[in-house]
Amino acid sequence: MSDTPLLAAEGLVKRFPSGVVAADGVSFAVRHGETVGLVGASGSGKSTVARIVLGLTRPDAGTVRFDGRELTTLPPRRLRPLRARLQFVPQSPRASLNPRLTAAESIAFNLRAHGWRRRDIRARVAELLDQVGLTAGHGDRRPAELSGGQAQRVAIARALATRPDLVVCDEAVSALDRSVQAQILNLLAGLQRETGVAYLFISHDPAVVEHLCDRVLVMRDGRVTSPSKERP
């Protein structure tokens, strides 16, 4: 494995029209196969950093290098193939899944968007549903017919579909009760062991972050205040 980090954010700045400075010089790196936690009070800028990393928000200053390539200035046409390797699990699975698509269709949609062929898609969807602990029957249901935990599994399957190197999880388990949360945390850890995927894991729950992450970054008022501590 090379020494180049998978993701390197340098000096990210984002100021909103309201005057709020959500990111004020944020720098950090994520290496291949590791889990980096990002914690901080609500409003400290965690989600803004996530959106910049994913290319959903353009920073006022700073750079994001993914596997050595600068993302923030890349035209959308060139960004797309990279997006297959950089995926997202959002906070509210029900709200983020298209209500008209079944679970299997949502996953297939992501594969199609990244150029997968029809006959490969079928097999891959079945494999993914199985990996996240869902049955083919769940695959035929729409979000409204799934529990919160099941819908979150679909969101994870969708994010992992294209075999990404990095998945950004923004409060991905915060809305789940502890028993479902434990199932999802075990699932994320198991998938990392199997596939070597890295996570940038955003959460306001210290116990969850402590449990899952190799290193933790603490954000406050748009800055990373504590440099990433290695886990003992």
Place this chain on the structure above:
Amino acid sequence: MSGLTISNLTVTIGGVRVVDGVDLTVPAGGTLVLVGESGSGKSVTVRAALGLLGRRAAVTGTATFGGVDAARVRGRSIGLVAQDPTTALDPLRRVGAQIAEVLRHHRTGGDPVALLARAGVPDPARVARAYPHELSGGLRQRALIAVATACDPELVVADEATSALDPGAAERVLALLTRRSLLLVTHDVGVARRLGGARETVVAVMYAGRIVEQGPAAAVLSAPRHPYTRGLLAAEPAPGVPRGALPVIPGRPPEPGERPAAGCAFAPRCALARDVCLRARPEPAGGTHRAACHV
């Protein structure tokens, strides 16, 4: 100060029994934490108790507050923080104006900005001028808390009031809410631990529309009696548990329509289940710390 007493509450929606014979007591000047997983019936319970369910829901049983029907004193003596801040606030009006209207409606004085500050909102003047969609989930939740506590009700019913909040903000909100009788609904059993022992705190655990365990918080947290409560507490990430090896409760809870007609609804997921659990429904038993379990 009065407490809230819910007796034998049953709610049937569309022919399906969603809440089934629930007994709960919010101690006067104390806290009741109602814990349960998504879909267990927590919100339907509190909405039924406050008379907020529509005509499609058939409700039997009683909910009384200081001797009167709780539904009649909602808004005046009972403040409600609803679960979904996005729908509970009017999207087209500034937050400050919405708080001011509540104050006018109840003919109490008070300054919306000061109330927001009291609910732990940083930069309350900016938030008062904002529309709900301009705020983060955590800020919207605190704005709702400011609305619900504006008239200093004797009892607050807060549905998932701290779920979107970081620990610091959650602590400030809990400090504000525990100045009165409080019914706190949450999917996170850990919230009960954060309340501390300063005043009477009762934890009730809901599963598949029924209360399976209820008792003093310290007792329920340190010596849970029901297998479901034990499973919930064991699933919390704790130091020393290797990554990927959190103890989980297998399976999932039954949908309201598929709950077993006889026996214990938790049996399919319970490691201790035996024959009797499939035949007879366990009833709550055991004094102040009650559990509904045959074992």
